[in-house]
Amino acid sequence: MGATNTKAIDSMLYPKVSSLMSKNLSKWKQMIGRFINKRQQSLYDTFPSTRILYGQQDIDDLYASVGIKESEIMDAVSKTYYYPISNFNPRAAKNPQTILCICIIKYFLNKNDKKNLELACTYMAFSGNFYPSIHYGFFPIEPSQYRHVIDYVVNEYMDMRYDIKATGSLIGATTILCNTWIESYSKLLKGTTMDDDYVYVIQQLHTRIKSMIKNCATAYYECYDKKLYMTYSGDNISDNAAEFRIAESDLSRAELLTQKTMNIITTQDVSYVNCKRSSNDLIKTEELKSIIETVVKNPDNLDKLQELIRLIIINYMHDCDKGSIDDPIGFLKYSISAKPNSNSKTILREKELIEGFLDENSPSYRKRKSRLQTKLAYNRAFKAYIVYTIIDALKK
Numbered sequence: 001m002g003a004t005n006t007k008a009i010d011s012m013l014y015p016k017v018s019s020l021m022s023k024n025l026s027k028w029k030q031m032i033g034r035f036i037n038k039r040q041q042s043l044y045d046t047f048p049s050t051r052i053l054y055g056q057q058d059i060d061d062l063y064a065s066v067g068i069k070e071s072e073i074m075d076a077v078s079k080t081y082y083y084p085i086s087n088f089n090p091r092a093a094k095n096p097q098t099i100l101c102i103c104i105i106k107y108f109l110n111k112n113d114k115k116n117l118e119l120a121c122t123y124m125a126f127s128g129n130f131y132p133s134i135h136y137g138f139f140p141i142e143p144s145q146y147r148h149v150i151d152y153v154v155n156e157y158m159d160m161r162y163d164i165k166a167t168g169s170l171i172g173a174t175t176i177l178c179n180t181w182i183e184s185y186s187k188l189l190k191g192t193t194m195d196d197d198y199v200y201v202i203q204q205l206h207t208r209i210k211s212m213i214k215n216c217a218t219a220y221y222e223c224y225d226k227k228l229y230m231t232y233s234g235d236n237i238s239d240n241a242a243e244f245r246i247a248e249s250d251l252s253r254a255e256l257l258t259q260k261t262m263n264i265i266t267t268q269d270v271s272y273v274n275c276k277r278s279s280n281d282l283i284k285t286e287e288l289k290s291i292i293e294t295v296v297k298n299p300d301n302l303d304k305l306q307e308l309i310r311l312i313i314i315n316y317m318h319d320c321d322k323g324s325i326d327d328p329i330g331f332l333k334y335s336i337s338a339k340p341n342s343n344s345k346t347i348l349r350e351k352e353l354i355e356g357f358l359d360e361n362s363p364s365y366r367k368r369k370s371r372l373q374t375k376l377a378y379n380r381a382f383k384a385y386i387v388y389t390i391i392d393a394l395k396k
Contacts, residue, residue, distance in 0.1 A: 006195045007081035017103040020067045029199045031065035032119050033267035043171040044259040045155045049144040054128040070096045080195045092129035106189045121178035134210050138217040148229035153219050258310045260393035278384035280375035294361040308353045328391045335387045354379050
């Protein structure tokens with residue numbers, strides 16, 4: 001690197017952030033939960049339909065969660081080689097929230113904490129200098145006003161080469177983008193990081209988000225100009241996920257509730273209260289909590305957990321002829337009731353997923369499952385915890 005390069009962020013700011021994060025991790029995770037909850041409808045949309053603004057309240061919440069002042073960040077930024085350069089690009093490298101975010105990302109990288117690393121990267125992607133400002137450049141008028149065009153783009157124009165189509169949500173596509181980004185440049189952030197390395201990594205995230213939104217905008221404007229649009233009367237759940245038809249509006253509500261539940265699971269600690277509610281004579285509260293924690297901490301389990309949550313919700317909506325879950329008690333009773341003779345593919349898939357979680361994550365279950373009563377008790381307790389978490393998501 002050039003002689004004018006500096007190491008101000010690494011020497012002046014990162015050690016402070018690292019120390020604060022070790023003390024305030026739970027506060028930071030709560031902040032992430034608030035951030036996602038506030039924007040969940042837009043984040044879990046199937047298209048970048050809205051701006052998803054990032055304002056002063058979000059900035060203040062970020063600083064408070066870490067326990068740092070903006071002036072402390074700028075003390076380091078002002079000592080970087082690029083700070084005096086008036087038109088320096090990327091501008092985000094001078095932004096205190098961006099610099100704090102990249103230090104938090106470095107902290108989780110050094111801790112090898114993949115779960116929180118993913119959250120930190122995704123948060124940074126939706127902070128002010130990234131998604132919101134890039135979105136405005138491509139969509140001066142928010143596409144949300146033209147939902148019929150968006151639906152055509154997502155359902156007819158896009159194929160699985162688009163991550164937003166493959167994952168089914170904006171946050172899903174952004175998470176994949178962030179994972180690829182951090183995997184590509186993690187070596188620059190581990191160990192000693194020079195200021196121009198920070199600049200380069202920040203620029204690469206900006207470039208990737210810009211490319212993702214540009215691809216969506218190209219598809220959108222092509223369909224808009226050709227007056228292509230789509231309407232729904234109903235839809236099938238694909239890939240054998242269900243054997244019935246469900247209205248598109250109901251499916252959208254089910255998907256939103258699924259993502260709200262996943263947000264609780266990925267941003268909050270396992271609920272002792274829900275474990276206690278779900279436990280029984282054959283599986284104690286502490287054992288169930290340990291199983292759930294083991295499952296949730298493994299990123300490889302998250303897609304299957306999401307599938308299980310979705311199936312539980314949709315099975316209830318279909319079997320009970322409900323367009324939404326407006327009776328939590330009825331939902332609980334239906335969901336945890338035994339269905340031993342069911343031939344429904346979705347019920348069987350639920351059982352398969354739960355059995356897999358228990359068999360892979362509980363040595364005690366593997367030893368004791370030969371006794372049918374014990375097997376059923378474990379399965380009921382695990383499913384009950386998921387159902388109680390869905391009910392918690394309903395309240396948000």
